[in-house]
Amino acid sequence: xxxxxxxxxxxxxxxxxxxxxxxxxxxxxxxxxxxxxxxxxxxxxxxxxxxxxxxxxxxxxxxxxxxxxxxxxxxxxxxxxxxxxxxxxxxxxxxxxxxxxxxxxxxxxxxxxxxxxxxxxxxxxxxxxxxxxxxxxxxxxxxxxxxxxxxxxxxxx
Numbered sequence: 001x002x003x004x005x006x007x008x009x010x011x012x013x014x015x016x017x018x019x020x021x022x023x024x025x026x027x028x029x030x031x032x033x034x035x036x037x038x039x040x041x042x043x044x045x046x047x048x049x050x051x052x053x054x055x056x057x058x059x060x061x062x063x064x065x066x067x068x069x070x071x072x073x074x075x076x077x078x079x080x081x082x083x084x085x086x087x088x089x090x091x092x093x094x095x096x097x098x099x100x101x102x103x104x105x106x107x108x109x110x111x112x113x114x115x116x117x118x119x120x121x122x123x124x125x126x127x128x129x130x131x132x133x134x135x136x137x138x139x140x141x142x143x144x145x146x147x148x149x150x151x152x153x154x155x156x157x
Contacts, residue, residue, distance in 0.1 A: 058103035
């Protein structure tokens, strides 16, 4: 059942309320469904998110904990588990030995790449089942979401 005609007639404030109330939950559900479909038994969803974050570059443990909404000791344990698998390495900064930097190893990057490939293939397979009209709407939404994300990054959020 589509609510789009109702949303088109809604005020801007009502449209903003709808997006604010539904976007994250629906995006999160999509990710959970695809992760379950891919059956990534290699690592948990949280471990996968940390590995994906580290694929963009090394991060401080405290920064990773903040990004993932975890306590710093919990993130330290998670990084230790990933290090034991050979996917992450920890180093200390030369100017402050208390600061621990986590970075992805080549094996960790391969694990992330393999998961992303399986994830994207599952998504492609599912996208082939929708109408061209729905695909166009998702294309537009994807572009809008990308632009919105860029604006939030520019604002430093």
